[in-house]
Amino acid sequence: MPRGRYSLHDPHDRSPLGDEHFHCAPGTSGWRYVSQLTGPSGAPAGSVDLTVDELGRPIRLQLQRSDWQVRGAALDGVTWVRTDPTGEHATEGNAPAHGFTGSSPAFYVAVSRLLRLTPGAPGRRIRLVSFASPVLAPLTVDQSWTLVARTAHPTDSGPLDVDEYEVTALDTGETYAVHLAGDVVLSAPGVELEDLESPPSAFG
Secondary structure: OOEEEEEEEOOOOOOEEEEEEEEEEEEOOEEEEEEEEEOOOOOEEEEEEEEEOOOOOEEEEEEEEOOEEEEEEOOOOEEEEEEOOOOOOEEEEEEOOOEEEEOOOHHHHHHHHHHOOOOOOOOEEEEEEEEEOOOOEEEEEEEEEEEEEEEEEOOOOOOEEEEEEEEEEOOOOOEEEEEEEOOEEEEEOOEEEEEEOOOOOOOO
């Protein structure tokens, strides 16, 4: 069960946004990721709880940021309920999308499981619902993912495969790289892996 800490920063000016303390693991139903977020001062700033099935489809999502909450799952595309800080109002949303995304590194792993790309294969387009911090406002986005390379790195416990993805935002044409090792993000825009207490889990 990988457990560790990501540091988060603004991908444009690199101003610090805080840390995400996480643990994750594959299981009989798929894969689960749980994290607690802290702000730059170290104060609690929210949480992420994501479970995907064996095919990478989100069967449970719970986000909490600045007292805003989102609960979602794959249902008629994807469906979610967003609750305001007072808890008095809840808004339900639905979109013909394949999954969710946002600032958490968990979503990179989830999308990679959903696409199951192989090195050298053509890129694939995917539609996702993104929840932007701090108010978790939903936005439907289209991306293209390509698995550029898979490189084996020697470790004390055997070779570790690192996947390099090229991700393109289809609305702006912006392209960026995401590096994954199993169910751990090594680097991505606004994300750096700072601590890892146990090796990444290898998906079958």
